[in-house]
Amino acid sequence: MLGATELLDRALAGDRRALARAISLIERGDRALCAGLGRLRVRRRDGPGAPHVVGLTGPPGAGKSTLADAWIAETRAVGLRIAVVAVDPSSPFSGGAILGDRIRMERHTGDPGVFVRSLSARGRVGGLSAACAELIDLLDAAGFDRILVETVGVGQSELAVMEVADTVVVLLTPESGDTVQTMKAGLLEVASVFAVNKADRPGAESLVRLLAQAVALDAGVGWVPPVLRAVSSNGEGVPDLLAAASAHLAWCVAAGRPDWDARRAEGRVRQFLDLVADEARAGARRALVGELGADLRAGRLDPRAATRIWTSS
Template identity: 50%
Template sequence: MSERVLSADPTAVARAISLVEDGHPEAFELLRRLHPHTGRAYVVGLTGPPGAGKSTLVDALVRRLRSRGDRVGVVAVDPSSPFSGGALLGDRIRLADHSTDPGVFVRSMATRGASGGLAEATGDVVRVLDAMGCQVVLLETVGAGQAEVDVVGAADTVVVVAVPGLGDTVQTLKAGILEIADVFAVNKADRPDAERTVAELRALLRLLPASGWEPPVVATVATTGEGVASLLEAVERHRAYQETSGRLEARRRQRVQSEILRVAEARLRAELLARSGTNLDELAARVASGELSPREAAERLLARAALAP
């Protein structure tokens, strides 16, 4: 299957992503084979409050990127259905115009209870799209405000999308979101309050500590394409800045370190639960009764599972 993914066979890519999402045993070997062919795609994350028009903006960016010949991957992370675990919003419907374009691959993913806005398998899905030859991967996350901070660990450039008319910009975009933004897009900029929103954002950004990069604020109207070229230019400037300063390499290294730890923690947790048997219920009861502290119970659990130092 890896050869078919590398040749950008859409059926093979879809199957590979399904294996990765489901944690199928075949996914590990597939990702191992694909890994030498990754590292070339540039990942742009888009996040922001609900109603900001992120999906429409993604669609406009795809059109712009395709016009210059780039192969584009889109990963749209949706809230999970509490019953099926599947994505609710169906971003493939939003991007239906690209369904017959072999240069665009769109995938919706469910968060499945993962913290923040990203599904646990997002990094591996991006890796599959990278291996299939996507020059750019657009990563759209659930518009849940502060919980979106984890997008910074998955993207090379983070675009925070704001919109006029959602109330006070300070309240809509909390400090944590402001600090992860590399570029701001004020979408729906044909609304009356657009200029005020742009001015508020620029004023807020002046309060942040200097970092060597000042996030630009770009006004866009995704439905007409207005400002989308300027937004893409801002992303390209940020990419060039990171490449010349060495920050892109450092950012990607940090991402890999976090991913290694996440995988290791998941494996250790699974191994611990497999070895502990009924001990966990017993220890929980003793903590609830006041006989043990949670730390004491954890140490006993590790000792019984032979994982203690």
Template identity: 50%
Template structure:
């Protein structure tokens, strides 16, 4: 890394550690832009992570996830807890709209220093979304937030990956979604620690609750009986019970044997490495710092398979290609 970059990193980290929200926002932007500094920053902050409670809120578009989150923030603030929210919408190409919508719905907390709300812009992102979300969760955690809420529109594989970050996952459904078969198909039954049947003011809420309860009885005996709660996010009914359920689930988790953290760290390392490698390969292709065989390939003197194998068999060329940008800076 160049000297100037290192100095910038240090001052960013210092401001972050002193509780400067603008430094936090700036580092989140670096994560969003997949900047080369990110692994350095995250590595420095990693020891401060591991304190926050991470709550996942997922469900179909428009189910009321943001409105529910807004009410949860209100309750958590009354308990003096500091809350950060990251809203991820992998399906929508209109992240600008989502950001605006979330701001409007959570606006009463916008001036509160104990609350930080951010939407993750997802345009053009591929596999890196789960990683970026995890990094932002780490940042909130290291910054000192007590609760981190991850809101995603669900559910596909990306959202399921994202929900693995959460200690407790609330799946929000609405009566008009109706069909419980969809819930099974989407994998929601597996990831839900708590179901919230929102828009309880509408017809069919009770029926959906009953159907879900029947479905849950088919699950093998578990330590945790997944509760199905009726909520009405717009006026806050049922939200206290929802938070109670979250706390109960958290208490149970704390009593259970500690999961293998070494294994989790190994998995995270692997995912970072895989993502960094593909990121750096992309940069190499853009920047044309390619291995020697690439030139032969271009001239038609070899085929793509042989060229790929030759590149893999030439560690020095590979390292040069993948080297972090700025590595050779004075």
């Protein structure tokens, strides 16, 4: 077995199997490997853009993976290297959606400028946002120019993952009208760009209007998210989405990066909290093999009392 340092060296030198293995270790929160990540030359620490990290979020089946596939093609057409991370927030009991993603992006396998990988956080309570931030550091150090992070839904865990992105594309479909009504504030908070996908179906125009109105009402002095339409399955509108994402990045830089810095700051705080949760869980597991565990199992201690004893020890 390779040590963490050698594994990372190989991954950075372009060895894909080493990269895949390193990512598996990140998923498990391997201490030696994650410590090694801290020593990498991560370009993003100096500012946004290299690599440009784009979060792609939206309801199940909105066409995120289809868009990611088209995004890869556009990016390769201009010679840039791109990595796609499909974050799998499902519990180990309900997983499985990822296989479809793999198959969908299969036409790019064999292209050394493309790397596609799913990420789950099995065994890490702190979960996905810390693992995702660590993975992005690794892909950054490995020299990818663009990193696309696909997550399903627009809830708390997805927001956490989105804090690692420079630019967030919220992908909706003509069927998403109700979601937009109920989640309007949350969507506006997270979106850098709105994309109404499946614009080949009826109802796209009215959703575009609804979103445009919501954006206009919310518009302040900062970045105003454009509302675009796309048909990811045939690539229509995809170049405009890439252009809008690049424009958002350029705005972040030109405006003294207020948006970018705020996201990064929240992301760092959340990553810290996640890592503390991981550590606490590991510590508590160790405590279970001793007297505390025996008393808990025998019913001499209730879980809350055991928690008090463990946290004060």
